[in-house]
Amino acid sequence: MKRFLSISVFLIIFQPIIAQQNYVPTNENMEARQWFQEAKFGLFIHWGVYSVLGDGEWVMNNQNISIDDYEKLPSFFNPIDFDAEEWVKMAKDAGMKYITITSRHHDGFSMFDSQVTDYTIVKKTPYKKDILKPLAAACKKEGIKLFFYYSLLDWHDDNYFPRGRTGTKIPGRADGNWEEYIIFMKAQLTELLTNYGEIAGIWFDGHWDQKEWDGEKYGKVKVDWHYEEIYKLIHDLQPQCLIGNNHHLAPIEGEDFQMFERDLPGQNTTGWGTNASDVGELPMEVCETINGSWGFNLKDNKHKSEKELVQYIIRSAGYGSNLLLNVGPMPNGEIQLEHIKSLEKVGIWMRENGETIYKTTAGPVAPTDDMAFTRRGDTMYLHILNDTKELFFVENFKGKIKSMHLYKSKEKVNHKINEYGMFIEVPNNKKNQIDTIIEIILK
Numbered sequence: 001m002k003r004f005l006s007i008s009v010f011l012i013i014f015q016p017i018i019a020q021q022n023y024v025p026t027n028e029n030m031e032a033r034q035w036f037q038e039a040k041f042g043l044f045i046h047w048g049v050y051s052v053l054g055d056g057e058w059v060m061n062n063q064n065i066s067i068d069d070y071e072k073l074p075s076f077f078n079p080i081d082f083d084a085e086e087w088v089k090m091a092k093d094a095g096m097k098y099i100t101i102t103s104r105h106h107d108g109f110s111m112f113d114s115q116v117t118d119y120t121i122v123k124k125t126p127y128k129k130d131i132l133k134p135l136a137a138a139c140k141k142e143g144i145k146l147f148f149y150y151s152l153l154d155w156h157d158d159n160y161f162p163r164g165r166t167g168t169k170i171p172g173r174a175d176g177n178w179e180e181y182i183i184f185m186k187a188q189l190t191e192l193l194t195n196y197g198e199i200a201g202i203w204f205d206g207h208w209d210q211k212e213w214d215g216e217k218y219g220k221v222k223v224d225w226h227y228e229e230i231y232k233l234i235h236d237l238q239p240q241c242l243i244g245n246n247h248h249l250a251p252i253e254g255e256d257f258q259m260f261e262r263d264l265p266g267q268n269t270t271g272w273g274t275n276a277s278d279v280g281e282l283p284m285e286v287c288e289t290i291n292g293s294w295g296f297n298l299k300d301n302k303h304k305s306e307k308e309l310v311q312y313i314i315r316s317a318g319y320g321s322n323l324l325l326n327v328g329p330m331p332n333g334e335i336q337l338e339h340i341k342s343l344e345k346v347g348i349w350m351r352e353n354g355e356t357i358y359k360t361t362a363g364p365v366a367p368t369d370d371m372a373f374t375r376r377g378d379t380m381y382l383h384i385l386n387d388t389k390e391l392f393f394v395e396n397f398k399g400k401i402k403s404m405h406l407y408k409s410k411e412k413v414n415h416k417i418n419e420y421g422m423f424i425e426v427p428n429n430k431k432n433q434i435d436t437i438i439e440i441i442l443k
């Protein structure tokens with residue numbers, strides 16, 4: 001049904017971002033932040049009806065699939081091999097401490113039982129079941145925390161109007177009412193935070209869709225996202241629930257963690273990421289794909305090696321950040337075998353070396369291509385990642401060292417510190433292909 005732009009929408013356009021005013025996190029929230037900061041590794045899951053087409057989660061936009069045609073997709077989505085317990089065990093065995101799953105992505109399809117729309121897995125697919133329910137139960141059973149990804153942007157709902165920068169060529173979209181859209185999101189968030197037990201966090205995405213873009217840089221946000229009300233609603237329903245928003249900006253008041261997409265904090269290698277000056281004080285999370293795609297992509301064989309995955313965990317931890325590593329399950333509910341196997345290998349590494357990652361903070365020197373530091377109290381771990389020289393140099397290292405040895409064998413490591421930094425002697429035959437860990441005890 002065609003709906004018209006209301007006057008109130010005109011009035012709210014061009015308003016600045018208004019965040020949860022004077023937000024004081026509760027004790028539960030502060031404890032949750034601490035847990036999050038220590039957790040270091042989580043599983044990201046992008047799963048929706050788009051998986052049927054095997055062309056990623058942006059397929060609706062990329063192929064300009066009309067609303068009518070896309071609405072046929074749910075009838076092909078019947079994930080009879082989905083086993084929530086298997087997914088959770090896989091994550092746990094990989095050393096992951098939490099799972100973040102797409103409850104609703106940009107295609108606007110709800111993967112849960114929502115009463116405020118008919119466009120849901122329960123009402124529109126032959127599967128007819130809510131997948132978040134068994135996932136929440138399995139997570140609870142295994143002691144894994146659960147976060148819900150929630151898209152702010154929607155290519156399906158007419159009320160997502162004014163339109164954003166993306167999805168503009170999707171045929172069949174009508175004008176709607178922004179305020180109705182906000183009411184809808186609040187109702188869905190209430191469902192997500194009421195019907196699935198304790199939720200560790202809400203992971204927002206899509207803010208950037210409403211930013212002006214001149215082809216080179218982003219400009220003003222065109223709408224009022226009502227963050228103040230939305231963030232307050234979440235914290236009122238579940239005070240411990242951590243709010244993160246993938247807006248690529250400095251944290252907005254009311255948020256509890258900051259995320260970085262395919263980017264180590266402050267690097268902005270993508271060009272559209274977060275600038276170094278916008279890195280805040282909140283716990284951090286870097287997200288990255290296990291191959292090259294978020295949603296299932298049949299032709300994507302860029303599977304990352306064990307070395308790449310483990311080194312990304314280490315580099316993230318070297319910045320004091322978590323890594324949220326993504327898989328895109330197939331439409332039958334299975335995770336690709338290549339990814340299961342890679343996660344098994346990562347799990348073995350984490351069981352042997354997790355002490356140097358979990359519960360650590362960033363080290364004294366920022367990570368480089370060749371190394372990263374992690375630290376817990378007076379113990380520092382130097383992770384040598386890509387070095388073949390026997391004399392390894394850490395520029396700008398300062399600190400008084402009590403002892404230094406190889407993490408595994410406990411063999412003593414010779415070193416020297418001068419005004420330029422620290423020289424460490426590690427014979428090549430003592431080096432590990434993925435990570436040579438040196439334990440340093442400070443005085």
Ligand code: FHN
Binds near residue numbers: 246294
């Ligand atoms: O558009 C999304 C994309 O599909 C995916 O969900 C990633 C995950 O960080 N975030 C958005 C792009 O910034």
